[in-house]
Amino acid sequence: MAELARAPIAAPRRLPRLRRFLDGDLLWSFRRSPVTVGAAVVAFVIIGSAIAAPWVAPHNPYDLASVNLMDATDPPVWLHGGSWAYVLGTDNQGRDVLSTIIYGTRLSLLVGVLAVVAALILGVALGLVAGWSGGIVETMIMRVADVQLSFPAILIALLIDGVARTMLPHNVQAEIAIYVLIVSVALSNWVHFARTVRGSTLVERNKEYIQAARVIGVRPWRIVTGHLLPNVLGPVLVIATINLATAILTEATLSFLGVGLPPTQPSLGTLIRVGNDYLMSGDWWIALFPGIWLALLILSVNLLGDWLRDALNPKLR
Amino acid sequence: MAEPQALVEIRDLKRYFDVSPPPLERLLQRKPRAWVKALDGVSFTIRRGETFALVGESGCGKSTVARCLVGLYRPSAGKILFDGIDLAGLNRRKTAVPLRRRMQMIFQDPYASLNPRWRVRRIVAEPLVTHGLVGSRAERDARVAELLVQVRLSPEDGDKFPHEFSGGQRQRISIARALAARPEFLVCDEPTSALDVSVQAQILNLMKDLQSAFRLTCLFISHNLAVVYQVSDRVGVMYLGRLVEIAAAEQLFARPLHPYTRLLIDTIPRLDPVDGAAAEREPVAGEVPNPIDPPPGCAFHPRCPFADARCRAERPELIEADGALVACHAVAEGRLAPAALTTSSHPGATGRAGPSGKLAL
Numbered sequence: 001m002a003e004l005a006r007a008p009i010a011a012p013r014r015l016p017r018l019r020r021f022l023d024g025d026l027l028w029s030f031r032r033s034p035v036t037v038g039a040a041v042v043a044f045v046i047i048g049s050a051i052a053a054p055w056v057a058p059h060n061p062y063d064l065a066s067v068n069l070m071d072a073t074d075p076p077v078w079l080h081g082g083s084w085a086y087v088l089g090t091d092n093q094g095r096d097v098l099s100t101i102i103y104g105t106r107l108s109l110l111v112g113v114l115a116v117v118a119a120l121i122l123g124v125a126l127g128l129v130a131g132w133s134g135g136i137v138e139t140m141i142m143r144v145a146d147v148q149l150s151f152p153a154i155l156i157a158l159l160i161d162g163v164a165r166t167m168l169p170h171n172v173q174a175e176i177a178i179y180v181l182i183v184s185v186a187l188s189n190w191v192h193f194a195r196t197v198r199g200s201t202l203v204e205r206n207k208e209y210i211q212a213a214r215v216i217g218v219r220p221w222r223i224v225t226g227h228l229l230p231n232v233l234g235p236v237l238v239i240a241t242i243n244l245a246t247a248i249l250t251e252a253t254l255s256f257l258g259v260g261l262p263p264t265q266p267s268l269g270t271l272i273r274v275g276n277d278y279l280m281s282g283d284w285w286i287a288l289f290p291g292i293w294l295a296l297l298i299l300s301v302n303l304l305g306d307w308l309r310d311a312l313n314p315k316l317r
Numbered sequence: 318m319a320e321p322q323a324l325v326e327i328r329d330l331k332r333y334f335d336v337s338p339p340p341l342e343r344l345l346q347r348k349p350r351a352w353v354k355a356l357d358g359v360s361f362t363i364r365r366g367e368t369f370a371l372v373g374e375s376g377c378g379k380s381t382v383a384r385c386l387v388g389l390y391r392p393s394a395g396k397i398l399f400d401g402i403d404l405a406g407l408n409r410r411k412t413a414v415p416l417r418r419r420m421q422m423i424f425q426d427p428y429a430s431l432n433p434r435w436r437v438r439r440i441v442a443e444p445l446v447t448h449g450l451v452g453s454r455a456e457r458d459a460r461v462a463e464l465l466v467q468v469r470l471s472p473e474d475g476d477k478f479p480h481e482f483s484g485g486q487r488q489r490i491s492i493a494r495a496l497a498a499r500p501e502f503l504v505c506d507e508p509t510s511a512l513d514v515s516v517q518a519q520i521l522n523l524m525k526d527l528q529s530a531f532r533l534t535c536l537f538i539s540h541n542l543a544v545v546y547q548v549s550d551r552v553g554v555m556y557l558g559r560l561v562e563i564a565a566a567e568q569l570f571a572r573p574l575h576p577y578t579r580l581l582i583d584t585i586p587r588l589d590p591v592d593g594a595a596a597e598r599e600p601v602a603g604e605v606p607n608p609i610d611p612p613p614g615c616a617f618h619p620r621c622p623f624a625d626a627r628c629r630a631e632r633p634e635l636i637e638a639d640g641a642l643v644a645c646h647a648v649a650e651g652r653l654a655p656a657a658l659t660t661s662s663h664p665g666a667t668g669r670a671g672p673s674g675k676l677a678l
Contacts, residue, residue: 217444217448218443230432
């Protein structure tokens with residue numbers, strides 16, 4: 001046993017975090033997939049332009065002084081009557097369609113991301129609690145989830161949105177419309193997270209590494225956060241990306257139905273609704289371009305989510 | 318084996334599992350409640366420094382004993398004393414955790430017992446972090462490197478994920494993690510049964526080395542008698558939630574007392590028939606009865622060639638016989654002489670006095 005007693009043994013040096021990332025498999029698998037690179041470029045353009053809207057957009061659609069009603073419903077630049085000032089044409093109020101799209105994407109993304117984050121936190125927490133504790137707690141959480149799942153998400157969102165609107169005073173409604181929207185979209189989406197997480201938790205909690213942690217004496221809270229959470233998060237990430245797309249769509253639908261964001265603060269859904277009124281009069285660009293933008297955004301987000309799921313699975317590396 | 322004093326003492330341990338149908342079904346169809354008696358009164362002691370092995374067929378309750386010991390299951394009844402302290406009485410975390418540090422467990426399946434998303438360094442360091450045994454990160458890394466070398470892995474392996482290792486290497490990681498908190502008592506629940514035969518020997522040798530280096534007391538659970546013979550000092554044979562025989566390993570393999578033990582030892586495949594006799598193997602007759610509805614009297618009587626009316630009615634308790642503990646009426650009454658039976662009924666039996674090297678591992 002002389003060799004066992006030999007001490008001390010030098011610990012190997014750790015690579016710096018950035019080096020590890022650049023050398024890592026994640027970047028390699030990204031570069032190898034042209035579809036993913038394409039989706040990333042599209043997503044980067046759409047999301048990047050939305051974030052940098054004030055510097056990227058040719059006009060400020062919120063600045064009423066720069067909007068001229070005389071320019072209303074101008075066609076895109078390549079059609080007769082179009083001009084380079086309004087590349088994708090103008091809407092019914094004379095606002096530049098490209099600029100409203102960029103600013104609208106900002107709001108759509110904000111609502112979508114915050115709603116998904118809220119739904120994820122709520123759903124993952126409830127799913128973990130249900131799967132870990134079992135018994136009456138699990139039954140209650142999952143029955144609520146089942147009942148909610150039997151209604152379409154859009155109906156739930158409409159309900160919450162409608163109730164909030166009647167309960168809140170009129171003068172604050174326009175200001176907090178966006179928060180009401182986030183909450184209603186989040187509450188209509190948490191069930192998917194909770195069900196998935198509960199399912200994975202039931203599988204993982206009986207595995208021996210969880211038992212090993214219990215034998216070591218790790219606190220239940222740390223077992224749940226340190227062992228369970230990372231192992232149930234894989235599917236959650238995929239659901240989150242798909243849900244980001246759904247959340248943006250739900251928001252767009254609510255806005256399209258007129259209970260979402262007001263036309264003074266137009267999201268992509270609001271833009272499509274406004275444009276919808278002008279479709280029959282031949283001004284198709286008001287609705288079509290926001291629609292294409294929305295479709296591209298959702299498609300690229302979904303493709304990135306698929307790639308991330310495969311890339312983050314250590315067993316597939 | 319400096320102090321022959323008991324480190325672990327188990328007294329009349331019982332563990333029942335509720336397998337009743339749901340309440341509504343019980344009410345409507347008048348189905349009774351049902352319990353699986355996984356452990357039905359198990360008592361034994363493990364002395365400091367020794368390796369105690371539990372053997373038996375699948376489902377006899379070996380793993381349940383291990384799980385009760387390390388606190389994964391709460392016993393239905395009975396006492397578990399560790400170093401004189403009753404584990405069942407420790408409900409508070411504050412008192413239970415320092416005691417838990419002193420006992421660790423190695424699991425059966427090396428593919429499931431390591432968190433797939435953690436790097437090996439973090440896995441091995443978990444007991445250190447949990448019990449606050451190391452201060453700085455550098456100290457922790459050094460200790461992990463030391464542990465990895467002790468289980469014959471390289472310190473650089475700490476950067477890898479479990480899926481980059483083979484089954485044997487993963488089991489080494491498991492051992493490193495179990496040893497990290499410097500436990501005194503190690504529960505090994507079939508640590509080699511998921512491994513290749515050649516790797517099994519490596520792991521067993523490693524465990525033997527580490528055991529003597531760190532003066533560990535072990536509870537070794539296995540259904541592989543050849544492995545048990547190699548590693549253990551004393552052996553307890555379990556059948557259907559009860560211990561039927563406890564004896565020193567040498568004695569158990571040389572002169573098994575209980576009919577069930579004899580049957581088990583007869584099933585060991587041997588490479589070379591001793592004394593030129595043909596390797597004659599008795600097939601195991603019958604099956605393990607349903608533990609929900611165990612037979613009355615001695616649980617082994619339906620399969621036992623020596624059972625009589627008393628065996629079918631009265632349950633035998635562990636009694637001392639020939640330096641061992643055995644629960645058998647036939648042995649107690651002298652109907653079944655230990656040496657006589659072995660030699661007369663099985664020609665090759667004398668060869669089993671020294672099975673070392675003759676067992677197919």
